[in-house]
Amino acid sequence: MNEFTRKTIKFGLLLFGFCIVGAGLLSWVNTVTMKQIEINRLAEENRKRQQVLPLALEERFQEKIIDGNKYFLGYNGNGEYVGAVLNVESRGYNGPINITIGINPDGKVNGIAISKLDQGETPGLGLKITTRKFQEQFSGKDETELRLKKDDGKIDAITAATISSQAVVRAVRDGIVSYKKQIMEKI
Amino acid sequence: MKEFWNAFTNGIWKENPLLVIILGLCPTLAVSGSANDAFGMSLALAFVLIFSNIFISFIRKWVPNDLRIPLFIIVISTFVTIIDYSMNAFQPELYKNLGVFVPLIVVNCIILGRAEAYAYKNTVMNSLADGLGMSIGYMLVITFIGIVREISGNGTLTLLNHQLLYLGDSYRPALIMIMPPGAFLVMGSLFAFKKWLNARKERS
Numbered sequence A: 001m002n003e004f005t006r007k008t009i010k011f012g013l014l015l016f017g018f019c020i021v022g023a024g025l026l027s028w029v030n031t032v033t034m035k036q037i038e039i040n041r042l043a044e045e046n047r048k049r050q051q052v053l054p055l056a057l058e059e060r061f062q063e064k065i066i067d068g069n070k071y072f073l074g075y076n077g078n079g080e081y082v083g084a085v086l087n088v089e090s091r092g093y094n095g096p097i098n099i100t101i102g103i104n105p106d107g108k109v110n111g112i113a114i115s116k117l118d119q120g121e122t123p124g125l126g127l128k129i130t131t132r133k134f135q136e137q138f139s140g141k142d143e144t145e146l147r148l149k150k151d152d153g154k155i156d157a158i159t160a161a162t163i164s165s166q167a168v169v170r171a172v173r174d175g176i177v178s179y180k181k182q183i184m185e186k187i
Numbered sequence B: 001m002k003e004f005w006n007a008f009t010n011g012i013w014k015e016n017p018l019l020v021i022i023l024g025l026c027p028t029l030a031v032s033g034s035a036n037d038a039f040g041m042s043l044a045l046a047f048v049l050i051f052s053n054i055f056i057s058f059i060r061k062w063v064p065n066d067l068r069i070p071l072f073i074i075v076i077s078t079f080v081t082i083i084d085y086s087m088n089a090f091q092p093e094l095y096k097n098l099g100v101f102v103p104l105i106v107v108n109c110i111i112l113g114r115a116e117a118y119a120y121k122n123t124v125m126n127s128l129a130d131g132l133g134m135s136i137g138y139m140l141v142i143t144f145i146g147i148v149r150e151i152s153g154n155g156t157l158t159l160l161n162h163q164l165l166y167l168g169d170s171y172r173p174a175l176i177m178i179m180p181p182g183a184f185l186v187m188g189s190l191f192a193f194k195k196w197l198n199a200r201k202e203r204s
Helices: A003-052 A126-130 A132-136 A162-182 B002-014 B025-031 B035-062 B065-090 B092-098 B109-119 B124-154 B180-203
Strands: A062-066 A069-075 A081-091 A096-103 A109-113 B156-159 B162-166
Touching: A003 A096, A003 A109, A003 B065, A003 B092, A069 A162, A081 A162, A096 A162, A109 A132, A109 A162, A126 A132, A126 A162, B002 B124, B025 B035, B025 B124, B025 B180, B035 B065, B035 B092, B035 B109, B035 B124, B035 B156, B065 B092, B065 B109, B109 B124, B124 B156, B124 B180
Parallel strands: none
Antiparallel strands: A062 A069, A069 A081, A081 A096, A096 A109, B156 B162
């Protein structure tokens, strides 16, 4: 066996060893953290539902899927219907944006929530869709008002981030429209 | 001990990763639009850089010269992924703020650069000092860029998720500063300033 073959085999084995150790470590970390990550994700979803529809009790939410839309129908302590939470996905500037919308029984927005991990918009610009200042504007609006001000609506777009603002506004408006069609007319 | 101290201060000023070595510009451009994000990015980087430096220095005797780059890449990407997962699982609040930056660290060449230029040739203790110094140097510069860009381009200053300054609605911010050209403007001025200081020191 000459020098070159020996070197090739040695390096091959070494790389192989490192990859095995790395892969083993990663799969171990994955099994250890997977459960906790899932728990955190559910807790976060719960927190967002509470934030957008505070009147509803956490344990009384009823899940309902209609034509691919996932609704959580909310009820208060007396069993009265207080509104629904709908999760929608929109296409932003840098990829999908996940929006949690709380909807009042009359079909108006109660509140929306987008956390930093729900989106991938540009830091400093589109990232501002995660601020309270932007999200608060949606409360109490119906589908005719849910447009940017330049389109005769009532939502202030984020300066220099029209695409991100537009993506959120459009998705919330579509969410309200499907709520009216799929839930409101049937209750 | 003296060597430890030298390795530590080296990264802060004399060989500042951004001002002198000029490494890791890509994530710096992307997240220095606000002081908050810039600081978060530097924290996440410090975490990975210190541990990768220690680990690479620890295994340096078993790594043949011809094979070091692929092995470093395996080590660094494994580390970044482990940190991403464990932070997501055990520090969800921290992850909410830093999580977006962790994947960006993989493309931050400061880590590979320090592994190659320092940790591979020095003891574990000194590599730890180097990692600390480089992280602090990076933190100071990127946070400064973030502060300048956020105040001039947005009229606000946010740090650790607290708004410290708001210049009011009558202030018309220069939007270009929070867009990519703003990063080049601030960084270019900083590099020039550092060069000027060095040149003045040499002349006197």
